[in-house]
Amino acid sequence: MSEEERSLNFIEHIVEDDLKDGYGKEDLRFRFPPEPNGYLHIGHASSICLNFGLGLRYDSPVNLRFDDTNPAKEESEYVEAIKKDVSWLGYEWDKECYASDYFGQLYDWAIELIKQGKAYVDSQTSEEIANQKGTPTEPGSESPFRNRSIEENLELFQAMKEGKFGEGEHVLRAKVDMASSNMLMRDPIMYRILHKPHHRTNTDWCIYPMYDWTHGESDYIEQVSHSLCTLEFLPHRELYDWFLDQLVDSKKLRPKQREFARRNLSHTVVSKRKLLQLVESGVVSGWDDPRMPTISGLRRRGFTPESIRNFADTIGIAKRENVVDVSLLEFHVREHLNKIAPRVMAVLNPLKVVITNYEEGKEEWLEAENNPEDESAGSRKIPFSRDLFIEQEDFREQANRKFFRLKLGGEVRLKNGYIIKAESCTKDVEGNITEVQCTYDPKSKSGSGTEESLRKVKGTLHWVSVPHAVEAEVRLYDRLFNDPTPDGHKDKDFMEFVNPDSLNRITGYLEPSLKEAKVGDGFQFQRLGYFNVDSDSTENHLVFNRTVTLRDTWAKLEQKS
């Protein structure tokens, strides 16, 4: 929230400079321009946070613009999903725009270019055009159709629009420079014929404008001041500017494109093709599988919009290659969830404990605070009885002094309850511990104020009363990939790095208050991690996702020894 103190990123410096050089604050306008051909992922989140963050910072409008110029790939299903994700992240767009709304204007401008001799219809095949393109080190050669008469170009272009030709028969090209060192300037294609219905314009058009001919012009129509995109579009800037040069009215604001490096998250892939492969191969259950880096996956997993925004904010924006460690994302989820998640108790790997000196059949309802970080969260009652579950990892017959948990002859506090002492344990034929017999100190009840209740014992365990426990399916997730850069190996396919143990489904035993939990609700299972109710939950089958574990310094200690 200390927004003032944060130093500016290079994009903000550009905006500040523009403000000094004559832009009015009211001139500023930004846009987030997804193509509706797939689901948004964590990489898009950076771009969304950048553009909408700028909007918030300068109190200027941000458009949500769908770059829908390729009907072969785009569907309205994706439009809806994208709108949902952007809203969920907490942003409000000014106008909902579609590049397809500008098809008419773009067509008229194309005709202008033809009339000025700056565009021509090329009737070669795509192979021929590609062959004439040259290479980065050799110039291209000119198309035999490059010098068609304006009249013929006009006639052909209109016939293209009217559907008189099949796909691939003609294209409209800008007449720029076949010898440019920038391959994109070698007479780029502006229009191609596509006899495909469009998700919004249906069959109104059978010629569709290309990205380069659409994007800057859309920015201009919307009077976007700063058109921000990722670094791979940097070579497009020259063309972006060339097209604007042909039609900009000097009295109107001229948009500028600037580029930033895309953010890469470690241990994940983000390309649509690879995500699709994960879905189709059955490695994950769908685009919103909680292990997916999609916004919908993160949402289902229990990440909060705040945590994603803070994450995007702290990594910032720059121009160099990067791989951000997932642990930073996890830090931000924990940071936010620590403040807001109600604490509850759940045992995931149960070991039965019997309190031998506790009356059989008796139950007590103990007071438990909901969130030590937030007094207003209040408290609730949890049942205590003679038979309890604790975690198997919390008991050892014998252990050294570093082990703060329950061991034979040792004492431990049951969170919100009593101090207990382990007296004996029973084992099955294989030697596995099946039950621990304990005694409790009746005067040590939490919050009772007695001298015994204030006694310090080193360990505090979470627990659940066996007769009151609610069973639930709990899904424990781990990283989807074992390698920090699964798609960064030239000799190995990213699928080779899929973590076979990224999902572990178990049955957990929860305190009864969780019976009322609704889909999406998030909790801290004390000492275990943050969990939320999955959308697979039904009335009689609760399903929880583990969003992220708590930091676990004990596990690290254990690993070392």
Added chain:
RNA sequence: UGGCCUAUGGUGUAAUUGGCAACACUACUGAUUUUGGUUCAGUCAUUCUAGGUUCGAGUCCUAGUAGGCCAACCA
């Protein structure tokens, strides 16, 4: 082998534009704690290399080195 972009701790970003390399994460110490959580305190850098300009260089100049992008009727 053409053009363009980039290079600061393990990671991601800063550095008032030439003035004590800062912040966050991770890791490691320690304190606090009825969550081995949280919180608090502390530790971890030859600014890619080599020269140069300067009282002074992460920042400017020269030459290297390394990585990335560019030849879809995709965006």
